[in-house]
Each structure stands twice: as C-alpha cells, then as structure tokens.
Amino acid sequence: MPHDDDVTVEPVKGLPEDLPPGEVILWQGRPSVWPLLREALSLNWVLGYFALLIVWRVGVSTTTLPLGxxxxTGLPFLILAGVVTAIxxxxxxxxxxxxVYTITSERIAMRxxxxxxxxxxLPFPKIAAADLSLSRNGTGTIALRTMGQARLSYMILWPHVRPWHLKETQPALRCIPDAAKVAAILAEAAETRVSRPTLERVAIAHPGAVAAE
Structure with missing residues (x-):
C-alpha cells in the first residue's frame, strides 16, 4: 500500500536500510486518523467530559436566567470542546x-x-503471539507479544502499543484498515518463515474488545 505523499530519504519507505537479498515487503500501511483519534486520544471521553460541563453550567444557570x-452560558465550553478536538x-x-507499518517475509517493522x-x-522468531482487536467497520489493532528479555518503553512507543499493558509493553499496529486481512498476511508470513508457527494465534476479538490472553 504505497503512500505517494510520503517525503522521505529512507532507502526503502518505512525502513532504515535496504532489504537483504530474498526479503520482500508483503504489506505496508498506517493508522486511520479518526479511529486513532477515538481510541488512542480518547476523543469520545473528552467530548463526554465537555458535554457534562455544558449540561451542568446550563442547568445551574436556569435557576437564575431564562432558558435562552x-x-x-454553555457556549464557551462548546467552543473550548471544538478547540480541544481540533488539537x-x-x-x-x-x-x-x-x-509506516511494514510486514516483510522476515519481520515486522514499525517506523x-x-x-x-x-x-x-521485530523478526518473526521474536514474536510469541499476535492478538487482533477488530471493530465493526473492519478497522483494528494487531498487538504483538514478544519473546525474550527485551524491554520496550511504553512511553516511547505510544500510541503504537496495546493500551494499558504497562508492565509488558506490547507493540501494536494501531487502527489499521482491513485489519483481518493484514492479520492473515502476518500469520501466513510467520508460518512460512519458520518450521513451526511462530504466532500462537491471531485471535479475532468481539468488536471493540481486546483478545483474551
């Protein structure tokens, strides 16, 4: 999935160096903006907070002012909600x-x-499992559980992480379109790469849920 609007000096888009001989790119993509806004930046919670403020302010004002x-009196909060949403x-x-998320025949790379x-x-032999959380519109997140003692920083990787897994950070392909199709590509590539399936499973959760551990 090339993105012609990318302006980069990378040898290969999304990768810091040329691919080794025999390695090929199977898929590339990036998060969808509005799902990322809702899930990673909690837009719905933010709007809900401002809605409560507006209801409270108007409710209090009706005790001393006509309804109109x-x-x-709620207008300043409405304007502020618009400004915060824009930011x-x-x-x-x-x-x-x-x-740029990249799946190759050998690894997953996340620029x-x-x-x-x-x-x-993330080479396939270092990935223990991948869990897919799928929404009704097909957008979803693939969270990756890694093997070994590597310590990954939640703060550095955010928002490209599985939410609330702070102790064992799980890198994630967040809010990608056609997530089930991408998960299938990932599972097939991992199984082809090694003699036994590297991924324990690619679990499809209920819309809006996270796959069980």
Whole structure:
C-alpha cells in the first residue's frame, strides 16, 4: 500500500536500510486518523467530559436566567470542546502521517514518531503471539507479544502499543484498515518463515474488545 505523499530519504519507505537479498515487503500501511483519534486520544471521553460541563453550567444557570440566556452560558465550553478536538485531531493526523507499518517475509517493522522518528524491527522468531482487536467497520489493532528479555518503553512507543499493558509493553499496529486481512498476511508470513508457527494465534476479538490472553 504505497503512500505517494510520503517525503522521505529512507532507502526503502518505512525502513532504515535496504532489504537483504530474498526479503520482500508483503504489506505496508498506517493508522486511520479518526479511529486513532477515538481510541488512542480518547476523543469520545473528552467530548463526554465537555458535554457534562455544558449540561451542568446550563442547568445551574436556569435557576437564575431564562432558558435562552442559560443556554448561552454553555457556549464557551462548546467552543473550548471544538478547540480541544481540533488539537487532538492534529496530533492524530501527525502520528498517522509519520507512521509506516511494514510486514516483510522476515519481520515486522514499525517506523513511528511524529517528533522523534524511530524504527522498531521485530523478526518473526521474536514474536510469541499476535492478538487482533477488530471493530465493526473492519478497522483494528494487531498487538504483538514478544519473546525474550527485551524491554520496550511504553512511553516511547505510544500510541503504537496495546493500551494499558504497562508492565509488558506490547507493540501494536494501531487502527489499521482491513485489519483481518493484514492479520492473515502476518500469520501466513510467520508460518512460512519458520518450521513451526511462530504466532500462537491471531485471535479475532468481539468488536471493540481486546483478545483474551
């Protein structure tokens, strides 16, 4: 899935160096902006918070003002909600545009970071399992459980991590379109790479849920 709007000096888009002989790219993609905004930046919770503030402010004002004037007292909170939403959208947009997820015949690579760009390489033999969380529209997140003693920073990888798994950080391909198709590509590539399946499973959770451990 090439992205022609990428401007990069990388030898291969999304990768810090040329592919070794015999390694091929099977899939590339990036997060969808609005799902990333809702899931990683908690847009719905933010809007819910402002909605409660508006209801509270208008409700209090109706005790001393006519309803029409009371409604106007909620306007500053409505404007502030719009400003915060715009800021969060720009953050999600910057994160999405800076990200390239790559599945090759040998590994998963994640070029991430809007301010400080890093590339995380995860060879298939180092991946213990992949869990798919799928939404009704087909967008989903594939969380990766790694093997070995490697310590990954939740803060450095955020938002490209499985939410709330702070002790054992799980890198994740967040909010990608056609996630079930991508999971199938990943599972097939991993099984082809090694004599036994590297991934214990690619579990499809109920919409909005995270696959059970």
């Amino acid at each position: 004037q009371a409604l106007l 969060l959208y720009l953050i999600a947009l910057a994160q999405a545009r800076a990200t 991430i970071g809007a301010a400080l760009t890093i590339t995380l390489n």
